[in-house]
Amino acid sequence: MSRDKQQTVSELLTSKSIDADKADFSDIVKALKMADSKKEYPQWVCSDCGNKHGNKKCVIATWHIGSCDVCGKEQVKVTEPRDFGHLKDGWE
Numbered sequence: 001m002s003r004d005k006q007q008t009v010s011e012l013l014t015s016k017s018i019d020a021d022k023a024d025f026s027d028i029v030k031a032l033k034m035a036d037s038k039k040e041y042p043q044w045v046c047s048d049c050g051n052k053h054g055n056k057k058c059v060i061a062t063w064h065i066g067s068c069d070v071c072g073k074e075q076v077k078v079t080e081p082r083d084f085g086h087l088k089d090g091w092e
C-alpha cells in the first residue's frame, strides 16, 4: 500500500469516527475502495476545466494536444494545472 493511500484510508476512517485499530474489516475494505477511486491530481487539464476549476485565469501556458485528466476529453489543447494557479478542491 502506498503511503498516500495509507493516509487516505486513515483519513476516511477518522472522518467516519472509526478508530483504525478497532475498525471493522468491512470498514477498511470500504475505505480502501474509496482511496482507490480517488482520482490522482491531474497532470494535464484542458482550458474548459482550467477555467472552471482553476484558481486564476491562465495567462501564459504551453499548450499541446493531448487528453484532459479532469473531463477525459481527448485530442484537445491541454496544459499543466499550474498555469491556472492550480485546481481548487472538488475538481473531480
Ligand SMILES: [Zn+2]
Pocket (backbone or CB within 6 Å): 045, 046, 047, 048, 049, 050, 068, 069, 070, 071, 072, 073
Ligand atoms: Zn477538461
